[in-house]
Amino acid sequence: MSETVQTPEKKPAGMRPWLKVVLFTSLALNLAVAGVMIGAVVRFGPFDGGRPPRLDMVVGPYTHALSHRDRREIGERLRDDYRAARPSREQVRAEFAEVLTALRAKPYDGDKVEAILMRQMKIGTERQERGQHLLIERLEQMSDTERAEFADRLEEGLNRHRPFKPDRD
Structure with missing residues (x-):
């Protein structure tokens, strides 16, 4: 008599949905901060004040x-x-x-x-x-x-x- 052992099917390795949300939110916040900084430089000029x-x-x-x-x-x-x-x-x-x-x-x-x-x-x-x-x-x-x-x-x-x-x- 031969016994067959069933192994559970492996799910394809993928990113968990909550991790996607965290990464997307982090990226969005980083882009927002970068946008604020770039906007400040564009509006008020470089912070060194020594340029014409x-x-x-x-x-x-x-x-x-x-x-x-x-x-x-x-x-x-x-x-x-x-x-x-x-x-x-x-x-x-x-x-x-x-x-x-x-x-x-x-x-x-x-x-x-x-x-x-x-x-x-x-x-x-x-x-x-x-x-x-x-x-x-x-x-x-x-x-x-x-x-x-x-x-x-x-x-x-x-x-x-x-x-x-x-x-x-």
Whole structure:
């Protein structure tokens, strides 16, 4: 007589449902904390206080003080201008390939790298100038009341940010 011994079937090893919930909650909390920290740095700037303000920190208050309609209209005009004159992706890639080649060249050709960087900066500067022109144009079109409201929003936005404190060495 042969006896057969039955062994219980093994369940596939998997994560227990409660452990999934704990891990998901932990991940969500970590992302929330990271988001708060990143948001603080974006809103108030880096905590070292020794850097010059970024361009968007200088231009940003003016942009935020515009009405939603004005901001949208200026943004659309700026995008249309940019789309009409922007280089293709292939041109951008070719320019960066040119920089990489110049950086690796022996002997190093600093003038060539500088010329490319200056071309790239010129594009950014032209776009910034166009944005300033559109802002000035809109300010000139505003009524006295609209301009006063803009000034109030600008002042309110400036007061929301911490005041500049020079480094004390």
